[in-house]
């Protein structure tokens with residue numbers, strides 16, 4: 282298996298002493314409560330208070346400020362202490378925030394992941410076992426009776442939608458500036474944004490290039506959201522929509538117009554291998570030798586930091602339990618294999634965009 286250097290070091294050799302391994306095993310065993318306590322330490326404002334205090338705070342001071350009982354504060358603080366989120370001073374019994382606590386509070390990626398797990402996934406994880414056995418998103422059922430989360434996106438409860446979009450946008454938004462330079466280096470005048478969602482990338486494109494026309498191809502429900510979102514914004518008149526459900530193999534890519542670029546950002550991870558091959562080969566039917574198909578994905582094997590690979594391989598299980606039951610964050614070699622199976626070849630891969638995206642540039646196979 283190909284792995285970027287930071288991952289190879291961690292994943293091919295044992296990293297822990299027996300004591301460390303046992304502690305990590307217990308951390309996993311208590312994972313649900315570790316997660317909830319950390320979340321509540323933020324929600325109740327305790328980590329904020331600790332960060333802003335000069336010498337730390339006692340249990341009584343925290344109870345006074347939060348209006349929680351001494352009992353509630355004590356269980357939260359003792360749990361946080363042993364999980365490494367806070368530190369205590371032996372002389373004064375005052376608590377201060379640790380480095381881990383600081384990351385929980387201030388690292389935007391951690392906050393986005395935490396909200397996504399709480400609001401979108403937490404209840405659904407309980408059905409992971411059935412989802413793995415059935416290949417269906419069994420954890421989606423408590424939200425509604427859709428075959429995949431994408432059909433239900435526009436109807437999800439407000440807080441769930443908010444965390445879903447914050448999660449999706451956090452990753453892709455961070456890469457768009459670098460991606461624009463790569464895509465528009467090629468004199469792109471027409472771009473098909475497959476799975477363009479609320480139109481954030483399309484808006485960036487029409488702002489970046491005053492001549493480009495963008496077609497967003499997505500499910501009809503998403504196109505309605507997209508139209509509301511782009512309404513009145515600069516260049517919106519050069520964005521149009523093409524409603525389609527790409528899960529139906531008979532649904533073809535638009536043939537009425539030539540597209541210089543087919544763009545798929547965080548899109549193919551919504552599909553299983555067979556579906557990806559079908560979508561890519563349908564895309565290839567509207568390409569000529571000059572056209573390029575760009576796949577922007579967070580491939581877990583191409584991460585510079587091990588923490589990123591950890592996050593991505595855990596996010597895969599959101600696809601299993603909630604999104605559709607059968608897709609994932611892919612290894613780049615798997616994606617390349619599917620690209621080739623669809624009659625395309627990988628011309629180049631750009632790495633290290635934003636929060637760990639790569640762009641796979643594909644052209645028709647010679």
Ligand SMILES: C[S@@+](CC[C@H](N)C(=O)[O-])C[C@H]1O[C@@H](n2cnc3c(N)ncnc32)[C@H](O)[C@@H]1O
Pocket residue numbers: 431449450453475476477478479498499500503525526527528545546547548551
């Ligand atoms: C994870 S979002 C990616 C959004 C955006 N491209 C980005 O980079 O942030 C996946 C998009 O694919 C769309 N999608 C999922 N299943 C689809 C299907 N069967 N047919 C068409 N679009 C689909 C979703 O509606 C959603 O807009």
